Amino acid sequence: MMRHASLLECSSRQPDNSIRLLFHRTSINLMVRSPLELRHLRTLLSLAQTGSISASARLVHLSQPAISQQIKVLEDWYGLSLFERKSVPLKLTQAGEHLLALAREVLPRVASTERDLDKLTQGEAGQLRIAVECSTCFEWLMPTMDTFREAWPDVELDLISGFHCDPVPLLLEGRADLAIACVTKKRPGVAFHPLFGFEIIGLVSKRHPFADKAFLEPEDFANETLICYPVPDEMLDVVTRFLTPAGIFPPRRTTEMTVGILQLVASRRGIAALPNWSMQMHVDRGYILGKRIGRDGLFGELYAATLPEPSAYLLDFLQTIQDVSFSSLRGITPLP
Known part of the structure; x- marks a missing residue:
């Protein structure tokens, strides 16, 4: 042999x-x-x-x-x-x-x-309704769904429409089967699954005075407008972990669309802070500039939330997220 x-x-x-x-x-x-x-x-x-x-x-x-x-x-x-x-x-x-x-x-x-x-024991058909916290997740979510369809063609995939600053309660209301979120507050009847870690980078215009800075400090935001999604402060890491501890409270301008944030930054209407994996393509193309937030950087974590006993195809979808993300996204790290 x-x-x-x-x-x-x-x-x-x-x-x-x-x-x-x-x-x-x-x-x-x-x-x-x-x-x-x-x-x-x-x-x-x-x-x-x-x-x-x-x-x-x-x-x-x-x-x-x-x-x-x-x-x-x-x-x-x-x-x-x-x-x-x-x-x-x-x-x-x-x-x-x-x-x-x-x-x-x-x-x-x-x-x-x-x-x-798994298909033999649990069946091949089903429904998977997905709610996301922000549209930046589509960078990896759409390729994940394409890969998943090949393995589970009889599972109906559906994206819950609308902007959800906190999609997790949709699980308990029976309106979603999977929620993608950065906040992992313990909630009865909800299980959290780690996806990956990432760096949050500051975004400035190519014509901004900060264009030559190696990294942004809290004081740099003091006289700038913070452009962000319309979510509570506790859901913005740049606010809770970087600006508020330094006593910096910049004015806000919000938009639900990532492309809207990009356009406002490029037009020098303010500064934004978003995940590196969602912005790297635009930075590489020179549309905007990406800056480290703080000397040591600012980092976030992404999780998937489900009910405690997910189906076999839902577990496979979670694995597919990691497989696709770690093969295609730059700068992400595993979570324990």
């Missing part, structure tokens, strides 16, 4: 001596069980996605020593390094790339099979 033949199939190039050693070791230990398990493949994939052991540990909900131990087990078994030491972000060796290719081939097939089993 030849073990790990799929590793050779992952590359059309002739394997170098280190890879030959991997398979030579395999061939002389045919009767010894390989330590390679699905958890190792998930860890390798998370390391490739995040680029660090600490971020990977948060993504797969393990400790950093546990991640390091998994890698050590594989490296000791194969007699090869899987990562280049002291590289930032972590860089895979050729042996690591082969195992990563295996993870990318095997894990989706495992997920698909488990999904099929």
